[in-house]
Amino acid sequence: MNSALIVDCIAAVRGALLASESDIESLDRAIGDGDHFINVKRGCDVLLALSPELLPLAPDAACRQIGMKLMSTIGGASGPLLASFFLALGKSIAGAATVDAESFARAFAAGVDAIGQRGKSGLGEKTMLDVLIPVANLLQRLTHERIALDPLCAQVKAEAERSMLATRDMIATKGRAHFLGERAIGHIDPGSKTCQVAIHAVCDLLTSR
Amino acid sequence: MKKFFNHTDSLLREALTGLVQAHDGLLRAEFEPTFVARKQTRPGKVALISGGGSGHEPLHAGFVGEGMLDAACPGQVFTSPTPDQMLAAAQAVDGGRGVLFIVKNYSGDRMNFELAAEMLELESDTVLVNDDVAVENSTYTTGRRGVAGTLIVEKAVGAAAEQGATLAQCKALGDRVNQNTASMGVAFTSCTVPAAGRPTFDIGPDDIEMGVGIHGEPGRRREKFKPADAIVKDLMDPILADLKPERGRQVLLHVNGFGGTPLMELYLLYQRAAERLQTDGLTIARSLVGNYTTSLEMAGASLTVTLLDDELKSLWDARVHTPALRWGA
Numbered sequence: 001m002n003s004a005l006i007v008d009c010i011a012a013v014r015g016a017l018l019a020s021e022s023d024i025e026s027l028d029r030a031i032g033d034g035d036h037f038i039n040v041k042r043g044c045d046v047l048l049a050l051s052p053e054l055l056p057l058a059p060d061a062a063c064r065q066i067g068m069k070l071m072s073t074i075g076g077a078s079g080p081l082l083a084s085f086f087l088a089l090g091k092s093i094a095g096a097a098t099v100d101a102e103s104f105a106r107a108f109a110a111g112v113d114a115i116g117q118r119g120k121s122g123l124g125e126k127t128m129l130d131v132l133i134p135v136a137n138l139l140q141r142l143t144h145e146r147i148a149l150d151p152l153c154a155q156v157k158a159e160a161e162r163s164m165l166a167t168r169d170m171i172a173t174k175g176r177a178h179f180l181g182e183r184a185i186g187h188i189d190p191g192s193k194t195c196q197v198a199i200h201a202v203c204d205l206l207t208s209r
Numbered sequence: 210m211k212k213f214f215n216h217t218d219s220l221l222r223e224a225l226t227g228l229v230q231a232h233d234g235l236l237r238a239e240f241e242p243t244f245v246a247r248k249q250t251r252p253g254k255v256a257l258i259s260g261g262g263s264g265h266e267p268l269h270a271g272f273v274g275e276g277m278l279d280a281a282c283p284g285q286v287f288t289s290p291t292p293d294q295m296l297a298a299a300q301a302v303d304g305g306r307g308v309l310f311i312v313k314n315y316s317g318d319r320m321n322f323e324l325a326a327e328m329l330e331l332e333s334d335t336v337l338v339n340d341d342v343a344v345e346n347s348t349y350t351t352g353r354r355g356v357a358g359t360l361i362v363e364k365a366v367g368a369a370a371e372q373g374a375t376l377a378q379c380k381a382l383g384d385r386v387n388q389n390t391a392s393m394g395v396a397f398t399s400c401t402v403p404a405a406g407r408p409t410f411d412i413g414p415d416d417i418e419m420g421v422g423i424h425g426e427p428g429r430r431r432e433k434f435k436p437a438d439a440i441v442k443d444l445m446d447p448i449l450a451d452l453k454p455e456r457g458r459q460v461l462l463h464v465n466g467f468g469g470t471p472l473m474e475l476y477l478l479y480q481r482a483a484e485r486l487q488t489d490g491l492t493i494a495r496s497l498v499g500n501y502t503t504s505l506e507m508a509g510a511s512l513t514v515t516l517l518d519d520e521l522k523s524l525w526d527a528r529v530h531t532p533a534l535r536w537g538a
Contacts (some may be wrong), residue, residue, distance in 0.1 A: 079289075
């Protein structure tokens with residue numbers, strides 16, 4: 001991984017999220033307060049605008065820049081959470097000019113861990129962590145086993161899809177939907193959906209190169 | 210969507226500019242990053258800063274001024290502000306005696322204010338407001354929301370800070386007012402976030418959302434429409450069950466409109482709620498009726514009761530000079 005790849009990922013994730021706008025928005029209208037996609041889009045747009053500044057940076061500095069930018073532009077709950085992810089990811093790869101798959105998997109897990117700490121949340125609470133934690137675990141296992149890129153991406157995509165769908169039957173205990181209690185059962189968590197779409201976009205980008 | 214706006218992106222900035230122009234002597238606004246502050250900050254007092262998503266006007270920027278807040282940090286509509294806003298506001302209004310953040314208990318607000326407090330190089334503390342009794346404490350909730358009772362916390366702590374209270378005293382007072390305050394609301398219609406362009410939730414013509422939050426987020430249950438007296442009972446029962454006031458206690462009754470309900474109906478609610486409090490042996494010593502903590506154009510209202518003592522009464526009566534609350538010599 002280098003900063004050119006990070007910039008390509010931003011564009012790919014933004015494109016995939018914009019294409020899923022109505023899906024994500026209708027999930028948020030069901031159990032959220034209707035602002036999730038607006039915030040996601042604002043984050044994507046500022047990162048796209050930031051991309052030229054990221055290109056000359058080392059990957060860790062680029063991740064730090066992304067984190068600081070998201071912290072000061074998204075707001076809501078997703079702002080601090082996504083910012084924590086990128087800041088921790090950057091910290092984990094500090095000093096590296098390029099990042100190999102296994103180090104990236106470790107850094108991704110550190111980022112996911114930072115989201116959990118900032119949000120005081122974990123598995124099974126009907127949040128984005130219900131996609132991110134299983135994906136982080138799988139990614140660490142597959143990179144450790146040195147699985148080739150194509151099957152790795154296929155497995156990661158399947159895990160993201162499965163874990164996103166699994167939030168449908170959960171009761172929310174964190175986030176805006178937790179006020180609903182049992183009424184949130186039957187609805188997929190919009191944050192999980194956003195993460196799944198983003199993970200699929202990155203996997204598709206990696207396998208198409 | 211029919212709303213007064215030019216572009217959804219510039220709506221907040223244009224609205225805040227108008228607020229400051231209309232109250233020229235009182236307020237100033239900054240936009241990089243965004244906050245509204247008193248025109249003149251007073252050195253030697255604890256600085257009070259609140260903030261949250263926009264769409265609840267006049268909360269919070271309308272309560273900036275003498276006797277209440279020193280600054281407010283408005284986020285996008287229904288979206289909490291970002292830490293850089295709170296940092297800039299704190300640096301701008303710091304009077305050398307510390308900063309108290311007053312935060313409504315929503316995960317986004319909490320995290321952004323938490324980050325700001327961690328980054329701030331000034332002494333600070335935080336009062337979390339969670340007066341909404343609609344969210345029952347159960348294994349499924351992480352806590353109650355902060356709603357219309359926030360105004361009462363801001364008024365009382367604002368008066369105390371003006372009178373020279375320390376940061377620790379302001380924090381303890383804010384916590385005490387919060388513990389003695391309970392609210393619950395009901396919505397008849399949804400509301401439309403301008404950038405989303407359509408109503409946040411669907412609600413049938415004969416349905417009401419009992420226990421609604423101030424973002425149009427659902428509450429306890431969906432019910433059929435019914436007469437006002439029955440609605441007041443459903444709101445007041447959980448409030449009084451939560452506060453458990455002894456007979457003879459003096460209280461403040463606040464009837465708050467969500468933005469789309471006429472004042473006439475709010476006074477009707479007040480009359481019925483007051484009757485109920487009297488039946489329970491309580492004395493209404495102070496009251497406030499109007500649209501103070503709104504949810505854009507949502508029709509509906511909330512009731513708030515605060516248990517009073519002599520200190521809280523005198524803090525409530527103390528001079529306040531803000532765009533939305535103004536009394537005292």
